[in-house]
Amino acid sequence: MSQKIRIKLKSYDHNLVDKSAEKIVKTVKMTGARVKGPIPLPTNKKIFTVNRSTFVNKKSREQFELNSYKRLLDIDNAPSKTIEALVKLELPSGVDVEIKV
Numbered sequence: 001m002s003q004k005i006r007i008k009l010k011s012y013d014h015n016l017v018d019k020s021a022e023k024i025v026k027t028v029k030m031t032g033a034r035v036k037g038p039i040p041l042p043t044n045k046k047i048f049t050v051n052r053s054t055f056v057n058k059k060s061r062e063q064f065e066l067n068s069y070k071r072l073l074d075i076d077n078a079p080s081k082t083i084e085a086l087v088k089l090e091l092p093s094g095v096d097v098e099i100k101v
Contacts (some may be wrong), residue, residue, distance in 0.1 A: 005075040005083070008098040009038075014069045020091045021071045027089055031082040033075050041070035 007024060011017045021038035028035050046066040053060065075082065091097060 003078045003083075003101055005078050005086075006100045007073040007075070007086075008041075008100075009071045009073070010096040010098075011069055011094050012067065013094055014067075016092050016094050017069045017071050020095045020097075021073060023089065023091065024073060024086070027085045028075055028078075028082055031079065031085050033078045033082045035073060035075055037073040038071040039073070041072055043070070044068045 009017050009021055009024075011020075018038075025035050025038070044067070046068075048064045048066070050062050050064065051058065051060070052062055086099070
């Protein structure tokens with residue numbers, strides 16, 4: 001039975017996201033399914049502004065930025081071999097994976 005699978009990858013490091021997407025594409029192509037992607041989704045930027053000192057120098061501030069990168073993969077005509085291969089696949093610990101069937 002063939003299915004359509006959507007995989008969403010999230011990470012704070014763009015290199016980890018790209019490498020894990022590349023791994024997923026290789027394993028899916030080896031099982032014979034079609035892959036669309038990786039499609040880069042918009043980057044979320046969170047900017048934090050902090051005072052450098054606690055009581056004086058209000059104008060002296062520091063800014064920190066936290067970026068989260070996302071990629072989207074669509075897998076068409078996925079046989080059961082593809083699902084088994086994706087379950088066995090080891091990805092880096094800094095990558096969050098969401099799988100929708």
